[in-house]
Amino acid sequence: MNVAVCVKQIPDTADPPALDPRDHTLVREGKLIMDDSDSYGVEMGLQLVEAGGGGEVSLVSMAPNGETTGLRNALAIGAARAILVSDPVLSGSDALGTAKVLAAAMRRLEPDLVLAGTESTDGYTGTTPVQVAELLGWPSVSFAKHIEISDGLLRVQRQTEAGYDEVTCPLPAVVTVTAGVVEPRYPSFKGIMAAKSKPVEEVTVAELGLDPSEVGSAGARQQVISVEAVEARKAGEIVVDQGDAHERVISFLQQLKIL
Amino acid sequence: MDKIWVLAEQHDGVPVGVVLELLTAARGFGNVIEVVTWGPSSVSAVTALGQYGAAKVYDVGDIGESLPGPKVAAAMAARISGGDGPDAILIGATHDGRDIAARLSVRLDLPVLTNVVGFDASEGGLTTEHTIFGGSMVLRAVFTGGAPGIFVIRTKSFAAEPVEAAEPPSPEVVAIDVPETGASDAARVVARHEEERSGPKLDEAAVVVSGGRGLGSPDNYALITELAQLLNGAPGASRAIVDAGWVPYAFQVGQTGKTVKPMVYIACGISGATQHMVGMKAAKNIIAINKDQEAPIFAIADLGVVGDVTKVIPRLIEAIKVRR
Known part of the structure; x- marks a missing residue:
């Protein structure tokens, strides 16, 4: 069985995010890392391929420039190859694009x-994977917290507001996974070395047969008027516990008539 | 705007909270408000939907064991292609809501505008407000594509208020057909599991007591449950301990969990990741208890206690019990 994992390369979350003041698109310069929430999909893909006794995990990513640093870690832990759709016209793409x-x-x-992950850490629109499924005419199961495959049928535990649903789904399909689904493995030294020679195929939008007007800022159909900082809540009183801090909590709750 | 559709997700005939919030918001800028609903008990929800302003209910009906995404989106798209479409479609940011929005967007070849927290129709067109960067900034935008605009709105962005009328409108119910959905509708729900919970609901409780990694071990979550119970509140959790399997997802507060706006939010052993704070920083009062004085949660807390939660909470519990 072959698994493709959608991987987003995002600015390092340790750096504060920024918007380009000219067109209000996310600044994606500097070092890119793989979105943490995609590492669970990569790990899940590796486990399903291992359990299925054959096939491979491929990564699919998209970037306006030929950035691949965010893919290396996933290749190092066992993904076989990557397709990177790289094209300047992709800048400003929305979820549908x-x-x-x-x-x-x-x-x-x-x-x-x-x-795919349920949503990215930087943009968190959370619609792209199911849009991919609809474009392909495939079924999808979002918010999976457990996945098994037997006889070509997926058995998924899907998170719901009240608990979870057991869902069956034939292949091919799109599944989005929550962060808790598996524990991503760490790359070994051998894996890191092997990743350097794994194929990363770069393709352009035209090579995929897409019209540039459908993607990038041309396809987004949203005009940004303004971006403003939200007035932040202010820090209040700080008490260092000396064995009596609970008394301050009690009096605070009394003021609010909770107690 | 002339006509607005609100996606009316309901369970056992009771609309989910965000639906009533969106109906209230839609009354602020729409002339005619219609809803789309589905499910075996959809008809039971009609009265409640009317009380919040729905003039017409499009009923997809029982979808059996299907997930809602493919069928509901296909039925909506068919109605819109038939020339009966609205100017805007408002969808709550629930799991099923996002699935339906995504599939509808592809069927109509229109973008989905997500993370909406406000609408402004004062200058003619519709301006939307979106939170970005974990709620630290607000982006205002206008949709420039053809109608309908598809908007996914964060829960608790609006207060739900029924229509002020002696006799609320009794909505007309119109059954709508589901066109052929093919393989896209092949997933089947074979069983449903609901977590047992007692006490007030997490997103309605006046007091929410949430626990995080700082509790040290899953067993210590019992402290959170006990404190919540004593305060007649609901226990919540950070994503970290939900991912670690300490408590079910239904307890999660944050971007991917519940948004809460209680009178008091007590964060215990939670450092304050952006994704958590999005879900709770609109609480009227915030108390944070954490060992690490540098934890970001202290920057938004009205009362911050620097201390070990496993020591402070047991003393707090004892002190509250003594008072009773």
């Missing part, structure tokens, strides 16, 4: 299963 690019890459790869 991104989904069109990813779906076109999936048509080229023809995986049995597409895995």
Whole structure:
């Protein structure tokens, strides 16, 4: 079984995020890292391929420039190869534009299963994977917290507001995974060395057969008027516990008539 | 705006909270408000939807064991292609809401505008407010594509208020057909599991007591449950301990969990990751208890206690019990 994992390369979350003042798009300069929430999909893909006794995990990513640093870690822990859709026209793409690019890459790869995070850490729109499924005409199961495959049928535990649903789904399909689904492994030295020679295929939007007007800021159809900082809450009183801090909590709750 | 649709997700005939919030918001800028609903008990929700301003209910009906995304989106898209479409579609940011928005967006080839927390129709068109960067900034934008605009709105962005009328409108119910959805609708729900919970609901409670990694071990979560119970509140959790399997997802407060706005939020052993603070920083009062004086949660707390939660909470529990 072959698994494709959607991987987003984002600015290092240790750095404060920023918008380009000219067009209000996210600044994606500097070092990019793989979005943490995608590492669970990579790990899940590796485990499903191992349990299925064959096949491989491919990464699919998209970037306006040819950035690949965020893919190396996933290659080092066992992904076999990557497709990077890289094209200046992709700058400013919204979720639907991104989904069109990813779906076109999936048509080229023809995986049995597409895995993705439930939402990215930097943009958190949370719609792209299911848009990919609809573009491909595939079923999807979002918010998976457990996945098994037997006889070509997915068995997924899907988080709900009240608990979880058990969902079955035939392949091919798109599944989004929550952060708790598996514990991502660490790369070994051997894996890091091997990653350097793994194929990373760079393709352009035109090579995927897409019209540039469908992607990038041309396709986004949203005009930003302003971006303003929200007035921050202010820090209040700080008490260092000397064995009596609970008394201050009690009096605070009394003031609010909770006690 | 002339016509607004609100996606009316409901369970056992009771609309989920965000639906009533969105109906209230829609009354502020729409002339006609219609809803789209589905499910075996959809008809039971009609009266409640009317009380919040729905003039018409499009009913997809029972979708059996299907997940809602493919069928509901297909039925909505067919109605819109038939020339009956609205100017804007408001969808709450629930799991099913996001699935439906995503599939509808592809069917109509229109973008989804997400993380909406406000609307402004005062200058003619519709301006939307979106939180970005974990709620630290607000972006204002206008949708420039053709109608309808598809908006996904964060829960608790608006207060829900029923229509002020002696006799609320009794909505007309119109059944709508689901076109062929093919393989996209192949997933089946074979069983549903609900976590047992007692006491007030997390997103409605006046007091929320949440625990995080600082509790040290899953067993210590019992302290959170006991304190919440004593304060007639609801226990919550950070994503870290939900991911670690200490408590079920239904307890999670934050960007990917519940948004809460209680009278008091007590964060115990929670450092204050951006994704957590998005879900609780609108609380009227915040108390934080954490060992690490540098924890970001202290920057937004009205009362911060620097101390070990496993020592402070047991004393707090004892002191409250003594008072009773």
